[in-house]
Amino acid sequence: MGGMATAERKAQPARVDATRNRERIIAAAREAFVEHGPSVPLDAIAHRAGVGNATLYRHFADRNELVHVVxxxxxxxxxxxxxxxxxxxxxxxxxxxxxxxxxxxxxxxxxxxxxxxxxxxxxxxxxxxxxxxxxxxxxxxxxxxxxxxxxxxxxxxxxxxxxxxxxxxxxxxxxxxxxxxxxxxxxxxxxxxxxxxxxxxxxxxxxxxxxxxxxx
Amino acid sequence: MGGMATAERKAQPARVDATRNRERIIAAAREAFVEHGPSVPLDAIAHRAGVGNATLYRHFADRNELVHVVxxxxxxxxxxxxxxxxxxxxxxxxxxxxxxxxxxxxxxxxxxxxxxxxxxxxxxxxxxxxxxxxxxxxxxxxxxxxxxxxxxxxxxxxxxxxxxxxxxxxxxxxxxxxxxxxxxxxxxxxxxxxxxxxxxxxxxxxxxxxxxxxxx
DNA sequence: CGGGAAACGGGGAAAAGATCTCCGTTTCAC
DNA sequence: GTGAAACGGAGATCTTTTCCCCGTTTCCCG
Incomplete structure (x- = not known):
């Protein structure tokens, strides 16, 4: 469950900006988790990554998936x-x-x-x-x-x-x-x-x- | 500001169950803060203390006052x-x-x-x-x-x-x-x-x- | 270049969660 | 026994977070 978004990405070549944003989100998430704990708002992570919140939800089905990757x-x-x-x-x-x-x-x-x-x-x-x-x-x-x-x-x-x-x-x-x-x-x-x-x-x-x- | 509840209490003799509950709340708050951090829901503290949430609000004007006491x-x-x-x-x-x-x-x-x-x-x-x-x-x-x-x-x-x-x-x-x-x-x-x-x-x-x- | 698909951002509805009040009931003190 | 004070629980209100919608931008490929 929940691993879909990742699987889909790997199936196709994927656009360069998409993968870049994905990396940014992961990095931002790591920092945010470090600073504010595991329940930091996802919107805050998106903001810190410099992307819209929709982008975050597009890449990671839910908080769980993001946490696992990080x-x-x-x-x-x-x-x-x-x-x-x-x-x-x-x-x-x-x-x-x-x-x-x-x-x-x-x-x-x-x-x-x-x-x-x-x-x-x-x-x-x-x-x-x-x-x-x-x-x-x-x-x-x-x-x-x-x-x-x-x-x-x-x-x-x-x-x-x-x-x-x-x-x-x-x-x-x-x-x-x-x-x-x-x-x-x-x-x-x-x-x-x-x-x-x-x-x-x-x-x-x-x-x-x-x-x-x-x-x- | 916010010290009223305490002040009022000391003015009058106060009932024994009231002071006992107050102690219970403080103890519960200490434990709860230890376990879940400073933003643990006040209702949770009340529950842990074995009292209704209203009792907590009666004794402490706001979270700040409780934190100070603890x-x-x-x-x-x-x-x-x-x-x-x-x-x-x-x-x-x-x-x-x-x-x-x-x-x-x-x-x-x-x-x-x-x-x-x-x-x-x-x-x-x-x-x-x-x-x-x-x-x-x-x-x-x-x-x-x-x-x-x-x-x-x-x-x-x-x-x-x-x-x-x-x-x-x-x-x-x-x-x-x-x-x-x-x-x-x-x-x-x-x-x-x-x-x-x-x-x-x-x-x-x-x-x-x-x-x-x-x-x- | 230019068309089309995919990705993006921001706003805001929906959901979740916390705060705090109201009020009928119970407990204490005298 | 009686009155005053304290109590508990339910729920209205407010805050915060999640997540979707849709118009716009960016990238890829021919």
Whole structure:
């Protein structure tokens, strides 16, 4: 359901202005979601993209479809960052550090807020992308742990949740420039992740499964 | 403006059920703000408090008044935590640590999100409470810094923003139980705050003033 | 170039959602 | 027991968002 508009587009060559507008809308949507949350008015997204609202509705059947596309885009880009960090950084902890900061720039925090009510988490694309991301980040952490630089009592969930939270837009209205603080705080968090551990943590390492209580 | 409902109440003895409902509403509002943000429907707050919506409107002239009361309450309680940590903990870093975790339990994160558009930041009560909080936390940090346990390149703003962000409800719908992770992540962050610093931070220490660009 | 199909934008109707009031009923205090 | 105050729920009103309609513009291809 709802995937029609996309399918139709791919069937025909499509006009250049149409595809350009589509990209613009996606970019605008990403920004708008980051700034105002997942229920930002679609008209606002259209306005930000510099197109009429009818154009948005022409490209995306409903909010759901738009959200899915944006989420897939972002997931893919973050996974790329994880992969390239794995491939290019010789030092294990440095690779992890690089990934964290790059992921922050992609605004994972905002992405996570897209997992709203009507979101189909079992969409093939999304599931695939998430699995790939999980695999890459797990390797980043395993490497760092094995090299003795990452404290052993933290899980992938600890890292992902912290990134998510620290990269979200600040609550207060005006100060939307989290960027100023984001990287500082991520860096402090990363310093806390280093081995040897400077304190004992409550509870147990957070895993990916912890986020899906309703798993088969 | 808007303080009438409260004033009137205090003038007369007031009925016990009325004051009880008032407390219930404030508590419900705090929870609702924490969970759904500052623009949660007032009817939803009334429902959560187990009272009719009319009762809410009878006690609070408008959303603004309710927000102010909730904010003042929370600020006061957090300040208490800072003061008691200062008074009771002999070790400077331990005092800081204790304050951070207690503040988290009070959900500072949610409180911060109350600083929405219509909020009067210059309200005497609020300003006073904020100044007192700032003073207390500054002392906590100064003590820890002077004892050589806190890295010198972090400011009060760094700490407050991080607490705020890490204690906010998770973006996704279901997983509203941040509590499970919150304290772990705060602890990791605190470990990153310890001296000696394990890395260099970008930018400069964040102060309180950084949040008010429109200061006289 | 020029014709025709597709895409566009803006305005506004329809729907959804939130606010707040009215009023009959219940609860408290004396 | 009685009067005054507080209560709850229903719904009118106002705001916000969605989405459609249709006249105009832009692109593609011959």
């Amino acid at each position: 989420a897939s885009y972002s997931l893919a880009r973050i996974t790329e960052q994880a992969d390239s960090a794995l491939a290019e950084e010789p030092d294990a902890f440095e690779a992890l550090r690089r990934f964290v900061h790059r992921a922050a720039d992609e605004r994972v925090g905002a992405l996570c807020s897209l997992l709203y009510d009507g979101f189909d988490k079992n969409d093939a694309n999304v599931v695939d992308a998430r699995v790939r991301l999980e695999a890459a980040v797990t390797r980043l952490m395993d490497n760092a742990r094995e090299s003795g630089q990452l404290r052993p009592d933290v899980g992938i969930g600890d890292l992902m949740v912290a990134i998510t939270q620290l990269t979200r837009p600040l609550a207060g209205t005006a100060c939307a420039h989290v960027e100023r603080y984001m990287h500082r705080h991520l860096q402090l968090f990363l310093d806390g992740l280093r081995a040897p551990a400077r304190s004992e943590l409550s509870g147990t390492a957070v895993t990916f499964e912890d986020f899906e209580p309703d798993r088969i | 904010a003042s309450y929370s600020l006061a309680r957090i300040t208490e935590q800072a003061d008691s940590a200062l008074a009771e903990e002999p070790d400077a870093f331990e005092a800081l640590r204790r304050f951070v975790h207690r503040a988290a339990d009070e959900r500072v994160g949610a409180l911060c999100s109350l600083l929405y558009d219509g909020f009067d930041k210059n309200d005497a009560n609020v300003v006073d409470a904020r100044v007192r909080l700032e003073a207390a936390v500054t002392r906590l940090m100064d003590n820890a810094r002077e004892s050589g346990q806190l890295r010198p390149d972090v400011g009060i703003g760094d700490l407050m923003v991080a607490i705020t962000q890490l204690t906010r409800p998770l973006a996704g719908t279901a997983c509203a139980h941040v509590e499970r992770y919150m304290h772990r992540h705060l602890q990791l962050f605190l470990d990153g705050l310890r001296a000696p610093a394990r890395s260099e931070l970008s930018g400069t220490a964040v102060t309180f003033e950084d949040f008010e660009p429109d200061r006289i």
